[in-house]
Amino acid sequence: MKALTWQKKGKITCESVPDPVILDGHDAIIKVTACAICGSDLHLMDGFMPTMQCGDILGHETMGEVVEVGKENTRLSVGDRIVVPFTISCGACRQCKWGNWSCCERTNPNGHQQAETFGYPLAGLFGYSHITGGFAGGQAEYLRVPHADIGPIIVPPELDDEKVLFLSDIFPTGYQAAEYCDITPEAEKTIAVWGCGPVGQMAIRSCFLLGAKRVIAIDEVPERLAMARAGGAETLDFRDRNIQQTLMEMTQGLGPDAVIEAVGMEAHGADTMMQKIGSAVLSATTLERPFALNQAILGCRPGGIVSMPGVYAGGLGPVMIGALMNKGLTLRTGQTNVQKYLQPLLERIRKGEIDPSFVISHRTTSLEDGPDLYRKFRDKKDNCTKVVFYPHGNAI
Template identity: 80%
Template sequence: MKALTWRSKGKITCETVPDPTIEDGRDAIIKVTACAICGSDLHLLGGFMPTMQSGDVLGHETMGEVVEVGAENSRLKPGDRVVVPFTIACGACRQCRWGNWSCCERSNPNGAKQAETFGYPLSGLFGFSHITGGYAGGQAEYLRVPYADVGPIKVPAGIDDEKVLFLSDIFPTGYQAAEYCEITPEAEKTIAIWGCGPVGLMAIKSCFLLGAKRVIAIDTVPERLALAQQAGAEVIDYAVDSVQDRLIDMTDGRGPDAVIEAVGMEAHGHESMLDTLASAVMSKTTSMERPFALNQAIIACRPGGIVSMPGVYAGPVNAVMVGVLMNKGLTLRTGQTHVQRYLSPLLERIERGEIDPSFIISHRSTNLEDGPALYEKFRDKADGCTKVVFKPHG
């Protein structure tokens, strides 16, 4: 089969690789009908994630048709149409029973290695390095789905793939980030969001679904700012305005009640003196991520507010304003998304017509051979590229 593979930092190729096979009785094999490039896939392209190996199949936003199931999987059958969560969970460990699906204790076969860094094993992830399990991803013609009797959600006939594909990751991720802000219609909260990429845009929509009074979105890419406005947000271009000054002005000095940092490890923006100094020191010692957006969000949030952080980080982060976080009495909430928790309720919202997540798609292809060029286009934000979807079988 054809698949997009990681070769080295900055190099992704379309290759012919072996078809997946059933390896466990709970497995399923799906024929991929739609898959997408995620912003966190760009971290792999940029070489920011450790333990990637040449030839690894990429992709964790995937859906398709079941073509084979293991002997112990009575939940699925060939012909079922499913969306696959990017988090792989066993459904039986204590974390799964608590609903903390991204903290599954059993689904990462390399969990012992991961625990050396994180203290404990976490859930396996599709197409996202060997420290998260080394699972082949779904930017391919076929995908093996472990624990397929737990994770995938069946999709009713009559709903287009593009409307439900993002249940695999970015819609639940944006929704969880918004939910962490403790939004209710009665609270009339103002939420500020850093980053109008796919997760940030889903967070905007989710804030309004939950009853936010106002959403203010921060970015500088014109196409992303336009989509944020279309989603109902007021916008700030951080390359033009002082974000803090504009937020103070827009909220009559009160500040946002909660902030969402949807950028992560590759944030770019105006460096503070503290960021500059720390970066200079750290460059002589070790490689660390630069939390420009996170620090802006911490400063901008009103005292006693909430900082929600769906933005992905891989390792140490230099010069996070922990003192500001502590002295302002802020609550920080973060983590990989517990996708399985949100699948059914968000599918119901799509079915009721409350949201159509396909609004973010800018580029489509029926040929995985286009993948390397589209990765670069998405990375460079060229040609108005906000989201790429592949339909490998046409």
Template identity: 75%
Template sequence: MKALTWHGKGDIRCESVPDPKIEDGRDAIIKVTACAICGSDLHLMGGFVPTMESGDVLGHECMGEVVEVGRENSKLKVGDRIVVPFTICCGECRQCKWGNWSLCERSNRNGKLQAEQFGYPGAGLFGYSHVTGGYAGGQAEYIRVPYADVTHLKVPESLTDEQVLFLSDIFPTAWMAAENCEIKPGDTIAVWGCGPVGQLAIRSCFLLGAKRVIAIDTVPERLALAREAGAETIDYAEGKVQETIIELTKGLGPDAVIEAVGMESHGADTMAQSLTSNIMSHTISMERPFALNQAILACRPGGIVSVPGVYVSFSPVAMGAFMNKALTMKTGQTHMLRYMEPLLRRIEKGEIDPSFVITHRATSLEDGPDLYSTFRDKKDGCVKVVMRPHG
């Protein structure tokens, strides 16, 4: 089959790889009808995530049709149409029973390797390095889904692939980020990053009752999309993010902030740039948490910092501002199965159609490597890429 594979920093290829096979009775094989490139895939492309190996199949946002089912899997049958969450969940360990699906204690088959980095393992992830299990991803014609009797969401034929595809990651991720802000009527929320997660986070904040959302980015098309949702926008390239937030909130600051950028952020705001650069001058880090430190600086005292942005190693964080302002941070990989079905119902009711973020479409995986570059470089107004492996 054809798949997008990783061969080193900046080297993404479309090539033939072996077809997936049933390896366990709870498995299922899915014919991928739609898949997407996620912002966190760019961290892989940039070489920021350790334990990637040449030839690894990429992708963790996908959906499709069940074409084969393991003999112990009674929840799925051939022909079922499902969305595959990016986290792999056994459904039986204590974390799964607690509803902490992204912390599944069994699904990461390289859990000992991850524990060396984080103290304990988390759930296995599709297409995201060997430290998270080394599972082949969904930017492919077919994918094997382990624990498929739990790791799926059946979707109705009445909705298109594009309407439900983002239930695989970015819509639940954005919703959890907004929910973590503990929004109350009248609250003001600031969102760093107007990529796909940021765009959906803006809309999630409004759906959860926020009065105002302030969105920070520098890409014109993304800022325009944020304004369409009702957000007030700040171009961070103008270098006055903190001053502008103070002005917009009459000195009070946002009640909570969402950092939807992650480890590869860029800084232009003078105050936050100075703060981050000062910290980094005394540390060694591959990560650039300009947006995180800017968000910490901007959040009002006693507020919440919600972080859906991805980090994998050491980051120099402005702990002085964080501690002295009595802030609370809420973060983590998304507990997908907690949100997928409720958000599906919102889509069915017409409250939101996540497909609005799609700007680029492809009917062949052959276009994938070029689209990775387009997405990374924000060319041609690119916000989100969706591919159909079978045309």
């Protein structure tokens, strides 16, 4: 089969690789009908995630048609159409029972290696390095789905792939980030969102779904800012304004009640001279850059919430921990507990409350286009906000 593979830092290729096979009785094999490039895949491309190996198959936003099931998998049948969460969870360990699906204690075969970095093993992830299990990803014609009787959701035939594909990651990720802000219609909260990429866009709309009164979105890419405005947000271009000063002006000195940092480890930008010097220094090191996180911590009102769906992997440049502590902020983080949100968010899509396909800018039926589209997405060229592949040629 064809698949997109990681070769080395900065190099993604489309290769012919062996078809997946059933390895466990709870597995399923799907024919991938749609898959996407996630912003966190760019961290792999740019070499920020350790333990990637030449030939690793990429991708963790995937859905498809079941073509084979293991003998112990009684939940799925051949022909079922499923969306696959990017987190691989067993459903039986204490973390899964607590609803912390992304902290599953059993699904990462390299958990001992991950524990050296994080203290404990966490859930296995599709296509996201060997420290998260070394599982083949879904930017391919076929995918093996471990624990397929636990994770995936069967989707109804009346909903096309584009409406449900992002249940695999970015829609639940944005929704969880918004939910962490403790939004209710009665609270009339103002939320500031750093980063208007796909997760930021989902977070913006999720804030409004939950009842936020006002959302202020911060980015520098014109098409992303325009998309945020189309979703109801007020927008700020961080290149043109001092963000902290402007937020204070926009909120009559009160500040946002909660902030969402949807940028992650490759953030750019700074307001002060010292931040600009730090940006230049960190850009030349392997340390991850917390500029968006620091702006979010500074911008949040005292006693507020910092919600952090942006991905980080290891060492981080200086974080404004003093501001976080002295302002009494609550920091909420974590990979997304996707399985928790699948059914509720599917119902929101079914009811027409949201159509997540609004974020798609580029579609292709050929995985051969993948390397070029990775570069366009990373470099923000050709108004590229989200790429979807249809490996078997059924793009709509």
